[in-house]
Amino acid sequence: MADIFLDYKFIGTVKDPREFVGNVIGERRQGKLAADLNILYDEDVDAIYLETAKGRSVRPLIVVKNGKPLLTDEHIRQLDVGQIQWADLLKQGLVEFLDSAEEEMALVALEEGDLSPEHTHMEISSLDIIGVTTALVPFGNFNQGVRLTQGSKNQKQAVGFYASNYFMRMDMDVNLLHYAQKPVVTTLMYDVLEYDKHPSGMNVTVAIMSYKGYNMEDAIVVNGGSIDRGLARSTYYRPVEAEELRYSGGLMDEITIPDKDVRGYRSEHDYRLIEPDGLISVESRVAEGDVVIGKTSPPRFLSGTDEYNLATNYRRESSMSLKHGERGVVDFVMLTENEEGNKLVQVRLRDNRIPEIGDKFTSRHGQKGVIALIVSEPDMPFTASGIVPDLLFSPHGVPSRMTVSHLIELVGGKVGALGGRYIDGTMFNSEPERDMREELRTYGFRENGAETMYNGQTGEEFHVQIFVGNMYYLRLKHMVANKVHSRARGPIQLLTRQPTEGKAKEGGLRLGEMEKDTFVAHGASLLLKERFDSDKTIIPVCENCGLVAVYDARRNIAHCPVCQDSEVSQIEMSYAFKLLLDELKSLTVYPRLKLKGKY
Amino acid sequence: MANAYAEYETKLPKSIMEEVKQHAAGATDAKLKKILAAVYIEYQRALVDPGEAVGNVAAESIGEPGTQMTLDTFHFAGVSEMNVTMGLPRLIEVLDARKTIGTAMMEVYLLPPYNAGQDIKKIAEKIKETSFREYILEFHIDVLEANMTIKLDKTKMDMVDATPDKLIKVLLKGLKGFEFTAIGTDTIVAKSAAKDEQLKDIYHLKEKIKDVYVNGVKGIKMVLPVKRGEEFLIVTAGTNLKKILAIEGVDTTRTTTNNIYEVEELLGIEAARQSIINEMNKVLDNQGIDIDVRHIMLASDTMSMSGHMLGISRYGIVKEKPSVLARASFETPLKHIFNAAITGEEDHLNSVIENVMLNQPVPLGTGLPRIVVRHFPKKVVKKAKAEVEA
Numbered sequence: 001m002a003d004i005f006l007d008y009k010f011i012g013t014v015k016d017p018r019e020f021v022g023n024v025i026g027e028r029r030q031g032k033l034a035a036d037l038n039i040l041y042d043e044d045v046d047a048i049y050l051e052t053a054k055g056r057s058v059r060p061l062i063v064v065k066n067g068k069p070l071l072t073d074e075h076i077r078q079l080d081v082g083q084i085q086w087a088d089l090l091k092q093g094l095v096e097f098l099d100s101a102e103e104e105m106a107l108v109a110l111e112e113g114d115l116s117p118e119h120t121h122m123e124i125s126s127l128d129i130i131g132v133t134t135a136l137v138p139f140g141n142f143n144q145g146v147r148l149t150q151g152s153k154n155q156k157q158a159v160g161f162y163a164s165n166y167f168m169r170m171d172m173d174v175n176l177l178h179y180a181q182k183p184v185v186t187t188l189m190y191d192v193l194e195y196d197k198h199p200s201g202m203n204v205t206v207a208i209m210s211y212k213g214y215n216m217e218d219a220i221v222v223n224g225g226s227i228d229r230g231l232a233r234s235t236y237y238r239p240v241e242a243e244e245l246r247y248s249g250g251l252m253d254e255i256t257i258p259d260k261d262v263r264g265y266r267s268e269h270d271y272r273l274i275e276p277d278g279l280i281s282v283e284s285r286v287a288e289g290d291v292v293i294g295k296t297s298p299p300r301f302l303s304g305t306d307e308y309n310l311a312t313n314y315r316r317e318s319s320m321s322l323k324h325g326e327r328g329v330v331d332f333v334m335l336t337e338n339e340e341g342n343k344l345v346q347v348r349l350r351d352n353r354i355p356e357i358g359d360k361f362t363s364r365h366g367q368k369g370v371i372a373l374i375v376s377e378p379d380m381p382f383t384a385s386g387i388v389p390d391l392l393f394s395p396h397g398v399p400s401r402m403t404v405s406h407l408i409e410l411v412g413g414k415v416g417a418l419g420g421r422y423i424d425g426t427m428f429n430s431e432p433e434r435d436m437r438e439e440l441r442t443y444g445f446r447e448n449g450a451e452t453m454y455n456g457q458t459g460e461e462f463h464v465q466i467f468v469g470n471m472y473y474l475r476l477k478h479m480v481a482n483k484v485h486s487r488a489r490g491p492i493q494l495l496t497r498q499p500t501e502g503k504a505k506e507g508g509l510r511l512g513e514m515e516k517d518t519f520v521a522h523g524a525s526l527l528l529k530e531r532f533d534s535d536k537t538i539i540p541v542c543e544n545c546g547l548v549a550v551y552d553a554r555r556n557i558a559h560c561p562v563c564q565d566s567e568v569s570q571i572e573m574s575y576a577f578k579l580l581l582d583e584l585k586s587l588t589v590y591p592r593l594k595l596k597g598k599y
Numbered sequence: 600m601a602n603a604y605a606e607y608e609t610k611l612p613k614s615i616m617e618e619v620k621q622h623a624a625g626a627t628d629a630k631l632k633k634i635l636a637a638v639y640i641e642y643q644r645a646l647v648d649p650g651e652a653v654g655n656v657a658a659e660s661i662g663e664p665g666t667q668m669t670l671d672t673f674h675f676a677g678v679s680e681m682n683v684t685m686g687l688p689r690l691i692e693v694l695d696a697r698k699t700i701g702t703a704m705m706e707v708y709l710l711p712p713y714n715a716g717q718d719i720k721k722i723a724e725k726i727k728e729t730s731f732r733e734y735i736l737e738f739h740i741d742v743l744e745a746n747m748t749i750k751l752d753k754t755k756m757d758m759v760d761a762t763p764d765k766l767i768k769v770l771l772k773g774l775k776g777f778e779f780t781a782i783g784t785d786t787i788v789a790k791s792a793a794k795d796e797q798l799k800d801i802y803h804l805k806e807k808i809k810d811v812y813v814n815g816v817k818g819i820k821m822v823l824p825v826k827r828g829e830e831f832l833i834v835t836a837g838t839n840l841k842k843i844l845a846i847e848g849v850d851t852t853r854t855t856t857n858n859i860y861e862v863e864e865l866l867g868i869e870a871a872r873q874s875i876i877n878e879m880n881k882v883l884d885n886q887g888i889d890i891d892v893r894h895i896m897l898a899s900d901t902m903s904m905s906g907h908m909l910g911i912s913r914y915g916i917v918k919e920k921p922s923v924l925a926r927a928s929f930e931t932p933l934k935h936i937f938n939a940a941i942t943g944e945e946d947h948l949n950s951v952i953e954n955v956m957l958n959q960p961v962p963l964g965t966g967l968p969r970i971v972v973r974h975f976p977k978k979v980v981k982k983a984k985a986e987v988e989a
Contacts, residue, residue, distance in 0.1 A: 520951055521655045523648075523964015532958050574958035587933075589940040 002041070004048045017041050017048055021105075024050070029063065029093025040101040049101060058097035059128070061108060061121035069112065069122050070094045095124070111428075126428040127188060135189035137364050138412065138425025139405035147403050150366030158362075158474035159234045160200020170239045170334070170346050175353070175477050177202075178233040183364075183472035184416035185409050187426040201474040202232060203417070206363075206410060207381065207389035207453065208398070208467040214373035220361060221392040225377025227355050231390060232475040236351045236482075237331065240320045242293040244343040251298035253318065255279070255345055258296045264317035266291065271319075280330050280347060287327045292347050293320040320347075324506050325485065327351060351481070358480030363471055365406040367397055375456075383451045383468060391473065406471075411436055411449045413470030418443040497535040497575040508534070535575040543567040546592030548578065569595055603631045611635075611642055650967035652951075654901070657894035664888040665690060685885055693878045696859065696902060696910030704857050705819070707833040707843055708850035716831045722848065723822040723833050724758065725815065731773075732809040734766065736785075740805065745797040746790045747805060753785050759814065763787050766813070773811035777804060816842045840865050857881075859908060868903050875899040922946050924953040 002017035003010060014020045021041045027033045036058060040049045062071045071094045078084045089095040098106060098121070108121045110129070115122065127135050133152035134140065140148050159175040166176055180199040183190065190196070204226070211221040222231070244253040255278035257271055270291050273284045278294040286292060297318040322328075331350035338344040353359075355371060362368035382388045398407065405425075412423040415436045424431050437447040445451070450465035485503040492499055499508030511531050519528035540549040542560035549560040549568045558568040571593070584591045608616065615638065623634050647653060668687040684692065684701030692700050708714065713722060736750040751763065763781035770779055770787075777800075778790045789808070791800035820837035835843075838856040843849060844865075856862060857878055863871035876892070876899050883890055901916055902909050909915035913930040920926050923939040923946045938944075948954060951961045960966035 516955065517655055517659060520652050520961060520963060521659060523650055523652060523966075525960045525962075525964050525966025528955070529958060529960045529966075532955065536958055572958070574956070577957050580956070584936065587936070589936055594945070 002046045002048050004050065006050045007053050008049070014048065017046070020048060029096060031091040031093070035090050035097060038097075038099040038102040040104055051099060051101060056099045058099045060095050060097050060124060061106070062095055062124055063093060064109065064115060064119045064122050067115045067117045067119060069115070125188070127426060130427060132189065132193070135187055135427065136193075136195075137405060137427070138183075138185045138187050138423075139408040139427070139430050140365075141427040141430075142404040142408060143365065144402050147366040147401060147405075150368075151362075151364050154362040154366060154368050154476065155200075155364060155474060157476045157478065158200040159232075159477050160474075161198050162200075163198070166237075167332075170332075170348060171237065172239060174237050176235045176237065177475060178235070179230050181472075184470060185412040185423045185425045185472060187424070188429070189426075201364075201472050203413065203470055204231065204390040204473045205387060206391050206393050206469060206471045206473070208393050208395050208407075208410070209381065209453070209462075210394055210396075211373070211375070211381075211392045215369075215392055215394040216396065217394075218367075218369040218397060219372030219394070220369045221373045221375055222355060222371050223377055223380050223388060223390045224374045225380070225388070226390040227374060228377075232355045232359075232361070232473075234353045234475060236328075236353050236479070238326075238328070238349045238351075240292045240347045240349060242295050242320050242345045243338060244295075245297075246342065247298055253295055253297045254315075255293060255295050255343060257294045258315075258317050258319065261314060262296050262317045263299075263314045266317065266319075266321075270321065279333055279335065279345060282330050282333055284330050285328075286322055286330060286349065288322050288324055291319045291321045292330070292349070293345050295319050322349075323504070325503075353479055353481060355475070356480060358484075360476040360478045361391075362474050362476055363393075363406055363409070364474070365403040365409070367393070367401070367403055367406050368476065369393075369397070379456045381453045381456050381462070381466070383453050383466075385451075387468070388456075389468060407467070408433055409471050410467065410469035411440065413472070414445070414449060414468070415439050415443075417470045418445070492535070496579060497537070499534055532574060536572060537575045537578060538570050538572050539578055540568045541571045541593050541595060543569055543595050546594055548581065571595070603628055603635060607635050607639060610639060615642060650964050652963050653897060655951075657897045660890055660894045661898065664883075664886075664890060668886050668888070685882060690879065690882050693859070693875060693882070694898065694902075694911045696908045696912075696915060698860060700858060702836065702857075703818075703838040705833075705835040705838045705840070705843060706853075706855050707835060708830075708853040709832060710848050710850050713848045714830050714832065714850070716826070719824045719831050719833070722846075723824050726819050726833065726835065726843065726846065727822045728815040728817050728819050728837070729759075729813045730809065731766070731770065731811040731813055734761070734813070735809070738805055740801060742798060744790075745801055746788055747801050748782075749787045749789065749808075751785045751787065756785070761813075769813050770808070770811055774804070774807065776800070816846075819843075863908055868906055868908075871908055872899050872903040875902060920950070922948070922950050922953050924948075924956055925950055928952050928956065 001013045001015060002020075004012050004014055004020075018041065021039055024033065024037070024039050028035065028037055034052065036052065038051045038056070038058070040051075041047075042049065062069045064070070071089065075084065075089065075094060079086075079089075086095075090097075106120045107118055108123060109115045109119045110123055110126045112122065123129065130140070130148075131152065133155055134148050136155055137143070137148055137151045140151070143151075159177045161177060161180045162174060163169065166174070177200060179202065181202050182196040182199050183201065184203050186195075210216070215221045227233075242253075242255060244255055246252045257274055257276060257278060258265055266289075270289055271294060272290075273280050273286065274291055274294045275281060280286070280292050295318045296315040298315055300316065326349075328349035328351040330347060332346075332348040334346040334348075336344050336346070355361075355374075357371050357374065360368060360370050377388060380388045381392075397403075409425065411433065412425060412431070416423040419439060423436070437449075440449065441447040446465070449467050449469050451468050453462050453466045453468070454460065455462065483503070485506075487499075487506055487508055490499060490506045490508065501507040501510070516528065516531075519525075519531065540551050540558035541547070542549045542563055544563040544566035545560060547560070547562060549558050551558045558570070560566045560568055581591045581593075604616065604620070611619075619635065619638055623631055626634060665687060668690070683704065688701065707726065709719075709722070713719065734751050734755055736752050739748040739750070740746075741748070751766070756762070756766075763784065763786070767779040767781060767787060770777075776792050778792055780788050780790075782788055789801070789804060791797040791804070793800055816839050818837045818839035819835045821835060823834045823836075825832055825834050838858045838861055840854075840856045840858070840861045841864075843854060844851050855874075855877075859871050859874045859878065862874040876895050879895050879898075880892075883895075898911070902911065905919065909919065911917075913926075917926060917929045923935055923944050927935040927939075939946075946953060948957065948959070949962065951963060954961045954966075
C-alpha cells in the first residue's frame with residue numbers, strides 16, 4: 001500500500017504503486033493529463049508524489065521505448081515543413097517534460113548510439129547537458145571542465161551590442177562595442193540565441209608567439225594599427241541623476257545655477273557648462289570636478305529660533321559633478337517627472353574607450369589576459385603572405401591549462417575566414433579537426449596552421465613556424481580607465497588623521513604590517529619613519545604630569561591645565577598614538593609620557 | 600707553513616680552517632698567506648652587520664615558505680592507524696612548544712647484535728605498553744555468586760611467559776578491594792572483597808580491569824620494527840624517552856623522540872634546542888623547502904635561551920618582552936595594558952614595534968647608530984677658536 005501525495009497533500013493510497021505510476025505517465029503521454037504533471041515513486045518510503053505546482057524547472061526529453069526513440073526522422077521532416085508543431089509532439093507523447101523528481105526514475109541516453117532496452121528517455125541534443133553560456137564555447141568538449149566554466153564566466157563580462165534601443169535607455173554603467181561581429185566559429189547556441197542580433201566580440205587574427213616578453217603571464221600584445229582601425233573600440237555610458245526633493249515646511253530643492261552665497265559654492269569655472277535652468281547642454285565636454293546638474297537644497301536641521309536666524313538661512317549647494325578621475329561628453333539630457341511628481345533630471349555621459357594598456361580581453365576558452373603592449377603596425381611580425389596579426393597570445397598559456405579548444409578554434413577560424421563560411425563548433429557535434437586541416441591545405445596553407453613569420457623590426461625570418469589563425473575575441477568590461485588610481489596628497493580620516501581608503505575617497509595605498517617588516521629587514525629605519533609620517537603631529541606634552549597639554553594660539557603659549565605652571569615640550573608623534581593615549585584614558589588607565597633629551 | 604695558519608687560527612672558525620687546510624694542502628707558504636687573507640675577507644663579508652634585523656629576516660624566511668606548505672598528513676606505510684602530523688601543523692606545533700603534540704613518536708636505535716634484526720620482534724613487543732585487556736578472551740559474570748570468570752588468551756600469555764598467578768599479582772597491584780583466584784592455566788575468577796553491593800563492584804571491575812597496566816614501557820602505544828638501510832630500528836607511537844633509554848640493547852646515543860619537552864626534561868635545554876632544529880628540519884626536508892639553518896637556529900635559540908622551553912606565542916616569548924606596547928601590539932592588548940597600569944610599568948621604547956607606533960625611527964639598521972655630541976662650555980669653545988685663529 002503506497003501513499004499518494006498530490007502537491008505534498010495526502011490524497012489516498014494505492015495497492016500497486018508501479019502500475020499506478022505507469023498509468024499516470026501513460027495517460028499524460030496520451031494528453032489526458034496535464035503535460036506539466038510529474039510523478040515520482042519513492043521506494044524507500046513507499047510513497048508516490050504527484051506534482052503540478054508552478055516554479056519547478058522541467059526539461060524536455062525524447063521518450064524511448066524498447067531502446068528506440070519514439071521521435072523518428074519522419075517527425076523531424078514534418079516539423080521542418082511545418083506539418084506538425086512542438087505541441088503535437090507533446091500530445092502524441094513523443095516528447096515529455098520531466099522535473100527533477102521524475103528524473104530519478106528515468107535513465108536518459110546522451111545520444112542515439114548509447115541506447116539500450118533499459119533506457120527510458122533520450123536527450124534532444126547532447127548539448128542539453130550544458131548550460132546556455134557554456135554552450136557558446138566552441139569545441140568545448142575537448143577541454144578540461146574548469147576551463148569551460150571560466151570561459152562562460154568570462155563571456156558574461158564581455159562588452160557588446162547589449163540592446164538595440166540603447167540610445168533611449170538610461171542604464172547604469174554600460175558599455176557598447178562599436179564594431180561587434182558574429183563569430184566565424186559558431187555553435188548551435190549562437191543560432192538559438194540569435195546572437196547575430198546582439199554580438200559581443202570581434203574576429204581577430206591571432207599568432208601564438210611571444211613578443212619580447214611583453215606577453216608573459218597572460219598578457220597580450222596588440223597591433224596598434226588594428227586599434228587605429230577600430231578594433232575593440234567601445235563607448236562607456238554613465239548616467240547622472242538629480243531630483244528636486246520636497247522637504248517639510250514647503251521647502252524644496254532647486255535645479256539651477258547656484259548663487260554665489262550658497263553654502264559650499266564651488267567656483268565659477270566649475271559651473272561654466274550649465275545653463276540658467278541648471279542643465280548642461282548636449283555634447284559638452286566634461287572633466288573631473290565639472291558640475292553636470294546644478295542644484296541647491298534648503299538648509300539642514302531647521303528648528304525653533306533658527307528659522308529667524310539669518311546666518312543659518314543659506315541654502316546648501318548639492319550639485320552633481322564628476323568625481324575624481326572621470327571624464328566624458330554629455331550624450332543625452334532628459335527632463336521629466338518621477339513617480340512622486342518631483343522634477344527629475346537625468347544626464348547620460350559618454351566616454352569613448354579606445355583599447356589601452358591594462359584593458360582586459362578574452363577568447364571563449366577561459367584564456368583571459370590584459371594588454372601589456374600596443375605595438376605599432378610596422379613593428380608587428382608578419383607572415384609570408386603579408387598578414388599582420390591583430391593580437392599575440394603567449395604559448396605558455398596553453399600547456400598547463402590544456403585549453404585544446406582554443407587551438408582548434410584558431411584553425412577553425414582560419415578555415416572559415418579563407419573559405420568564407422561559418423564553422424560549426426558545437427560541442428560533441430563539431431566539424432572534425434581533420435577535415436578542417438585538410439581544407440586548410442586546399443587553400444595553400446600548411447595543414448597544422450603554422451606559417452613562416454618575419455620579425456617586423458628587423459625583417460628577419462623566425463627560426464620556427466608560428467601558429468596563426470583567426471579567433472573570436474571579446475573585450476571585457478574591466479577597463480583601466482575605471483580603475484587607475486594614485487595619490488600623493490589627499491583627504492584624511494577625521495578620527496585617526498590617516499589617509500582615507502579606496503579609490504572613491506581618493507584614498508592612499510596602505511603600507512601594511514608585512515610591508516613594514518620589509519623596511520625593518522632592510523634596516524631602512526628613517527625611510528620607514530617617513531612612510532608613516534602621514535599622520536605625524538606635534539603635540540604639547542606636560543613635562544610634569546606627562547599628559548597632553550593645551551596650546552593657546554592667542555597667547556602663543558602651551559600650558560598644562562592640570563599642573564598650571566609646568567614646563568611643556570613639543571613632542572612629535574603619530575596622531576594614531578595620541579589617539580591610543582586618549583583611549584587609554586577612557587579606560588581609566590593613566591598613560592604618562594616621561595620626557596627626556598633624545599641624545 | 601704552520602705560521603700562516605697560526606695567524607688565522609683565532610680569526611677564522613674551525614670548520615673554515617679545516618676546509619682551507621684540506622683544499623690548500625700543497626700550497627706554498629706565500630700562496631697560503633694570500634689564500635687565507637682572501638678567505639678572511641670573504642668571511643668578514645659573510646658576517647651579519649651590526650644592527651641587522653636578524654629576527655625579522657628569520658621570521659620572514661620561515662614564514663614565507665610556510666605559506667606554500669601543504670596541510671597533508673603523512674601516512675605510515677603498512678600501519679593503517681598511524682598518521683603522522685607533518686607539514687605546517689607540525690611546524691606550528693614545534694614553534695608553539697606545545698606540551699601535547701599531534702603524533703608523539705620515537706625512533707629507537709639498537710646496539711649490535713640487535714640492530715641486525717636479531718630478536719627485533721621480541722624487543723619491540725617488550726617495549727610496547729600492554730594492558731590486561733590484551734590477555735582477555737571473554738568475561739562471564741555469575742549474578743548469583745557475584746563473581747566474574749575471566750578466560751585468558753593462552754597464546755598471548757606464552758609469548759611473554761605469563762601465568763595466571765603472575766597476572767593476578769599484577770592485578771592486585773593495580774586494583775584494590777578484589778580477590779582473584781586462578782583456575783587451571785587460563786582462567787581467573789574475580790570476587791569483590793566488599794561487604795555489600797558486590798555485584799555492582801563486579802560490573803565496575805569489568806571495565807576497570809581492562810586498563811590495568813601489565814608490562815612494557817608506559818606511554819608506548821604502538822611499535823613498528825623498521826629496516827632503514829642495513830639497520831633495524833623500532834619506530835614507536837607514543838613516547839617515554841627515560842624508560843626506553845634504560846632498556847638494555849638500546850643505543851642511547853641515537854635514540855630520539857619528537858617530544859621536545861621529554862628531551863628537555865631528561866637531557867637538558869641544550870639538547871632540547873637541538874631537538875627543535877632537528878624537528879623543524881625534518882618537516883622542511885619533507886616538504887622540499889630550503890631554509891638556511893641559521894634562521895632555524897635563531898628561532899630555536901630564542902625559544903630556549905631562558906633556560907626552559909618557550910613557544911613563539913603570547914604565553915611564551917612574547918610574554919617575556921620587556922615592553923608593554925610590544926606585548927599589547929601582539930595579542931590581547933587590554934590584558935597587558937591593564938596589568939601594566941596596575942603595576943605602574945614603564946616602557947623605555949627600546950625595540951622596533953613601539954617606535955613604529957610612536958612614529959619614531961626604529962633602533963635597527965640606519966636607525967641604530969647615534970651621534971654623540973660633546974657639550975663644551977662656551978669658554979672652551981672660544982679658547983679653541985682662538986687657538987685655531989692664532
